[in-house]
Amino acid sequence: MKEMTLYSMPSSGNSYKVRLLLALIGRDCAIVDVEDSSPEIAAAKAAGRLPFGKAPVLELADGRLLPESNAILMWLGQGTAFIPGDAYQQAEMLSWMFWEQNQHEGVIAVRGALLFYPSRKTLATPERLAELLERGYGLLQILEDRLAGRDWLVGESLSLADLALYGYTHTAGSRGQYDMSRFPAINRWCDRIAALPGYIGLYD
């Protein structure tokens, strides 16, 4: 019997975060692919499965829905080592996760999307791309400074904050055309995550 279903956009870093956590903790989940601008995502919206109009959404076995990638990480991460036991470290983890959704995603992922999805080409003006490039370098520098001299964003081991930030950071170079040679600590951190047992890539 299937336990739960993830409505997942294959090309999206937000959906990938959740698939990566599922792989790392070895948890089964049915996946419904709802790619950007596809009939499948339109059908899922029409069926009321995407409460905020976007993926990912986790549907529990009893039909209850949970939208928002980082809220899904928190739900699936309960009882795993990826949520620190220490109260302050847990709060720090949430700080990084809210920063990811409020600052990082709206710049790094957005520039990547403008360059990646043909449907967004008309929005990809030179001015907009330049603004996102400059702001993105500022945000990546915050991440770089944090990771200089430490392996993980919070505490001494991988937490949900690392997975949340990895989702779009690891394609900042390939999709967003940020010059990632400026950020050696980020690159080493990406390598550490890609070496984790059970790791899957964005398109695995």
Next chain:
Amino acid sequence: MKEMTLYSMPSSGNSYKVRLLLALIGRDCAIVDVEDSSPEIAAAKAAGRLPFGKAPVLELADGRLLPESNAILMWLGQGTAFIPGDAYQQAEMLSWMFWEQNQHEGVIAVRGALLFYPSRKTLATPERLAELLERGYGLLQILEDRLAGRDWLVGESLSLADLALYGYTHTAGSRGQYDMSRFPAINRWCDRIAALPGYIGLYD
């Protein structure tokens, strides 16, 4: 002896959320005002008190820092009735809080800021304001639909999700010039929050 210090931007909904929670739970906290573009916010940044370059930031009694409004709400809310005991309701609460930071704040608060802060006037082009108006109505409709027929966003009582969303929603009309007469359920919910024992307004 002071327990903790909040670096708070007086005019900001993100900072106000935290001050409102402190007032509702009757918890003392020193407040350092760091208004937008002020010498005080520059000094706090230079002193390393604003890790992500913005307010609010909670400084614990031992000097540890916690940025991000909704992470601060989660920290201060521990052990209060504003975090549901039920695991799914807690996850739902976080869904709304991440949605607030990822979708709602970047539209409702941003349009309000463009119209409110003289320093942002040059960014307030008619095209940008019109785009934020249209997207904002879509986001407010999601909130309206959720609140139709229920008193609070999650479960049967006030949670941190209500405070997080109230921060910028309650000035969407006055600052953002959204026509709030379209959203009667939101207006009733705002009235319920303003009637809570201990409530303070944005400038109280």
